[in-house]
Every structure is written in C-alpha cells, then in structure tokens.
Amino acid sequence: MLQLSASLFNFLGEEHPEAFDTVTVAFTGGEAASPAHVHKLPRLKPGIKIVNSYAPAESMGFTTTHLIEAADQPHTVVPIGTPLVNKG
Numbered sequence: 001m002l003q004l005s006a007s008l009f010n011f012l013g014e015e016h017p018e019a020f021d022t023v024t025v026a027f028t029g030g031e032a033a034s035p036a037h038v039h040k041l042p043r044l045k046p047g048i049k050i051v052n053s054y055a056p057a058e059s060m061g062f063t064t065t066h067l068i069e070a071a072d073q074p075h076t077v078v079p080i081g082t083p084l085v086n087k088g
Contacts, residue, residue, distance in 0.1 A: 005030040010037045013044075020045045029053035029062065032078070039074035054080035 002023045004012070009028040012019045020026065020041065026048060028038070033052045042048055053062040066081030 001025045001027070003027040003029075006033050006037075007031065010034050013037050013041045017041070017044050020048060023048060025049045025051065027051045027053050027062070027065075029055070033068075035074040035076060035078055038068050038078055039071065042068075042070055052078045052081060 002020070002025070004026065006028050007030075009026065014037070023045075024047070026041070028050065029052065038050050038052065041050060050068040052066045052068060053064065055061055055063040062084060064081040064083050066079045068078065
C-alpha cells in the first residue's frame with residue numbers, strides 16, 4: 001500500500017511509473033485528484049487499485065474513500081467517495 005498526495009501521485013505516475021511496480025493499492029488525497037492521472041496509471045500498471053481519499057486535517061486519517069474503476073475515458077472529476085462508517 002502506498003499513500004501519496006495527489007501532486008506526488010501525478011509526478012510519480014508521469015516521471016517514474018516504476019515506483020508503482022510493487023504497489024497493489026495506491027491511496028491519493030490531500031488535494032483534488034487528477035482524472036487524467038488516475039485514468040492513466042492502471043493502463044501502465046494493470047492490477048493496481050487506486051483509491052481517492054478525503055479527510056479534514058483535524059481527523060488525522062481518511063473519512064471518505066472512493067475506489068477508482070477502470071474506464072475507457074477519464075472522468076471529468078474524481079469523487080471523494082463515501083464516508084467510512086464504524087471503521088475504527
């Protein structure tokens with residue numbers, strides 16, 4: 001599992017996709033996810049799961065998550081997901 005800010009996720013996906021060679025799940029958050037980048041990485045690294053996450057700084061963790069599904073075309077926005085309920 002790898003957790004990255006959206007900016008770092010975008011940079012690594014563009015410049016160093018090999019950074020994801022052994023990653024099975026990548027969480028991105030902290031800022032709006034780039035639809036183009038979350039669409040591109042699964043095509044480069046089949047089998048990787050990408051999860052967009054959101055949380056206010058005060059929560060010290062994720063409060064919502066959204067598993068990004070493969071699509072033929074990138075979405076216009078990446079949802080922040082649904083609340084994590086009774087997860088700890």
